[in-house]
Amino acid sequence: MIKKKKRAVTIKDIAREAGVSISTVSFAFNGTAPVAQETKDRIFEVINRLNYRPNSAARGLVTRKTNNICLFTPHPTSDFFSFSGNGVFSDLMQGIGEVLDQKDYNLLISWDTVGYKAKTPKLIRLIREQAMDGVLICLPSQDSSIINELNEHNFPLVIIGGADKSSAVNTVDVDNHEISYRVTRHLLELGHKRIAFISPGQLEFLVCEDRLEGYKEAMSDAGLKVRDDYIFIGDETESSGYRAAEAFMSLKEPPTAIVAGRDIQAVGVLEYTKEHDISVPQTLALVSFENSQLAEKHGITSITTNLYEIGKEGAKLLIKLLNRKKERAAQNMVIPSGLVVRGSSQPQSESSAPSVAASTESISVRTRSRKQ
Amino acid sequence: MIKKKKRAVTIKDIAREAGVSISTVSFAFNGTAPVAQETKDRIFEVINRLNYRPNSAARGLVTRKTNNICLFTPHPTSDFFSFSGNGVFSDLMQGIGEVLDQKDYNLLISWDTVGYKAKTPKLIRLIREQAMDGVLICLPSQDSSIINELNEHNFPLVIIGGADKSSAVNTVDVDNHEISYRVTRHLLELGHKRIAFISPGQLEFLVCEDRLEGYKEAMSDAGLKVRDDYIFIGDETESSGYRAAEAFMSLKEPPTAIVAGRDIQAVGVLEYTKEHDISVPQTLALVSFENSQLAEKHGITSITTNLYEIGKEGAKLLIKLLNRKKERAAQNMVIPSGLVVRGSSQPQSESSAPSVAASTESISVRTRSRKQ
DNA sequence: CTGAAAGCGCTTACAG
DNA sequence: CTGAAAGCGCTTACAG
The missing domain is CATH 1.10.260.40 (lambda repressor-like DNA-binding domains)
Structure with missing residues (x-):
């Protein structure tokens, strides 16, 4: 031999x-x-x-399939992902990873190096080299130049997180507008009228814009005016929550409730209330987004924004697209969110007992899709 | 036209x-x-x-280069990565990502699905299909079957994090044994003799074993006996730190200092001391690993374990290997760590003033390599 | 059920 | 400096 x-x-x-x-x-x-x-x-x-x-190259050359799908996203430590306390990026990757593994697709990663809304040589190169079969985009805001290039080359595309519903693209996301409305509504139902809002980040980010709009709409629908001094543009730091609380509570007419844009901000708010002996929820009620471990730990009412599910469903949808012959209308899938009520927004009549979770939908996350 | x-x-x-x-x-x-x-x-x-x-497939077929490098690692939400408070996984990815982007390599991800020390069909498949040029392995413990397959197929390999120094493989890691020794030594120099140790996880993980050994060696070198009841096997939760403190402080002869295996555990220890009015560092001194934001926030003395640097240098080394014609001896690169001294281990003579950072090496991280 | 042949899109000797 | 041709390792009509 x-x-x-x-x-x-x-x-x-x-x-x-x-x-x-x-x-x-x-x-x-x-x-x-x-x-x-x-x-x-x-x-x-x-x-x-x-x-x-x-050999994958030889096979790919003739079949025109690489079995790679590409995730296009900001760097993992960029502020888009830097929600402390919770592994947003990890959750997303986990969701995507599980699906791809199961379907024998490989995950190719391309970072959006040049910052938001910038030209993106790397991804474009990969597109032209036909190094993957489809792409998953997760960006703070939509970049039409990429989408166009993708369409030109007939690359299946799914946008996950931060999806702009108006365009005819396949998307998978939480409905930030709706959940923000719901969370605000929760406070309104507890009797609050002076409700302030902290944006999770700059308004150029779609997520932030959507959450702000949901808040505004809930207020308007309740017949309340939206006050500019009740809106604070925060960021991914705890201290931005602290500063927001400081600004709000220094007003002549301070709010009786705050919608924090993310859990880490809510923690900052709590830090402020502790220092200034403001009782929560009696004097100030507090709700937030994400429902991360932080929210659980600090007894903060929060609504789930399941990045794991988003990644998972996004990957599933993309793979479905890849195996489809005929084109179909773009699909906008929304991942359901559950409001988890805890001590920070307990009705005042009830005792301020240890956090109580009271949510219907938070566990069994199902997905429904609607044609656009 | x-x-x-x-x-x-x-x-x-x-x-x-x-x-x-x-x-x-x-x-x-x-x-x-x-x-x-x-x-x-x-x-x-x-x-x-x-x-x-x-076309990348066509080119790859003849050049035998894919320009892909593969990262093989546990799922991002597995307990290997689930250090709360700090984005270990993100840091790693960031380091790798930056280098690959710059060198025009693509990152292909393959999850170690089957758990530790298990067979790994996916990676093996990618190897045999020649879907990448080299691989970066980041696992809790070494898997020789993979390494063998890799060698058989002449795939360049670099092991990052959790490297077993004894084998003739290229590795990039922090020297967990040495930094654990250093951190324990720090406590010894402050006059402590009864020093307990919390393992960051199960001892099957190389990181954990190395840190435990470093602690033991420092104790022995100081002429002190290593006591079994001063060793607690923790995990990635805050509560494991709390429980460790509880166990230690309930001993007839409780320790005067604790080496926590990671920052999140140190936070758990602090939680216990607060609840039980144990003053830190007067009654109990505390040091830890990672030097994450948690350590900074809570004034915990901690030693850096820079996953970002590890990823970066690992990727660099791998690329160097790819462009090398002749074989060279395996390289073991160690990423320097800096001890950042804060309030939790202040000498008792000094006032317990706000945290003071006193480190020489923590910023300027250089790399040196040694032949094996 | 099986084989000979063409071809996927490139790179790389080999001539000239 | 430039072109014709072989070949990388596969899949896929096309015959039989």
Whole structure:
């Protein structure tokens, strides 16, 4: 037996060893044409003995499939992902990873290096090189130049998180407008009228804009005026929540409730109330988004924004797109959110007992989709 | 002008449009053979106009290069990565990402789905399909079956984080043994003799084993006995730190200092001391690993374990390997760590003033490598 | 059920 | 400096 070093085993090796043609090997291996059981057995014996796997480049060249899907997103430590306390980026990756693994797709990552709304040479290069079959985009705001390039080259695309519902693109996201409305509504139902809002980040981010709008709409619908001094643009730091609280509570007419844009901000608010002996929820009620461990730990009422589910459903949708022959209308999938009520927004009549979770939907997250 | 829809532009299109042969296009594009300036200009005009990029599969088939490097790691939300408070996984990805972006490599991710020390079909498949040029492994413990397969196929490999120094593999890591020794030594120098240790996780994890050994060695070197009841196997939760403190402080002879295996555990310890009116550092001194935001926030003395640097240097090393013709001895690179002293381990003579950082090496992280 | 042949889009000797 | 040709390892009509 001659041992060749290093060279990878090819379909020719299998064919020779099994005494058949390479087409037969291909047919057997892929189950793409009928092959006699006997020869099939012979072929697979050799395949397994030699640990044969088709070279991905060669196969990709003819099938025009790479089995790679690309995730395009800001760097993991950028402020888009830097929600302390909760692994937003990890959750997203986990969701995507689980689906791709199961479907035998590989995950290729391309960072949005140049900052928001910037040109994106790397992704564009990958598109033109046809290095993947489809792409998953997760950006703070929509970049139409990428979307156009993707469409031109017929690359299936799903936008996850921060989806602009108005465009005819496949999206998977939480409905930030709706959940912000719901969270504000929760405070209104507790009797609050002076409700302030902290934006989770700059308003250029779609998530932030949507949450602000949801808050405003809830206020208007309740017949209340939206006051500019009740709106604070925060960021990913705890201290931005602290500063927001400081600003609000220094007003002549301070709010009786705050909608924090994210849990870490809510923690900042609590820090302020502790320092200034403001009782929560008696004097100041507090609700937030994310429902991360932080919210649980500090007894903050919060609404879930499940990045894990978003990643998972996004990946699923993309794969479905890849295996579809005929085009269909773009789908906008919304991941349900559950409001988890805790001590920070308990009705005042009830005792301020340890946090109580009272949510219907927070566990069983189902997905529904609607045509656009 | 005839507009063809959808078909990607190939080297043939460029050749036809520029009136040259495809070899000349290839030579010009890759700068791999001299081409007359005039024809070169003509070719590049067409290339730019048509946005040509060589098909990656076709190119990969002949060059045997994919420009992909694969990261093999547990799922991002697995307990290996679930250090709350700090984005270990994000930091790692960030470091890797920056280097690869700059060098025009793509990042392919393969999760270690089956748990620790398990068979790993996915990675093995990618190896055999030759879907990448090299791999970066980041696992809680070494898996020799993978390493063997990698070697068989001549795949360059770098192990980052959790590296077993004994084997002849390229590694990049913090020296967990040394930093644990250093951190314990710090307490010894403050006069402590009864020092307890909380393991950051199960001892099967190399990181944990190394840190425990470093602690033990420091104790022995100081002529102190290592007591079994001074060792607690913690995990990634805050409460494991709390429970460790509880166990230690209930001993007949409680320790006067604790080495927490990670910052989140140190926070748990502080929670316990607060509840039980134990003054830190007077009655109980505390040091930890990671030097995350948690350590800073709570004034905990901690030693840096820079995953960002580890990722970065790991990626750099791997790329160096890829571009090297002749083999060289395996390299073990250690990322320097800096001890950041804060209030939790202040010498008792000094006032318990707000945290003071006193570290020489924590900022300027340089790398040195040694042959093995 | 099986094989010979073409072709995917490139790179790379080899001539000239 | 440029072109014709072979070949990378596969899949897929096309015959038989």
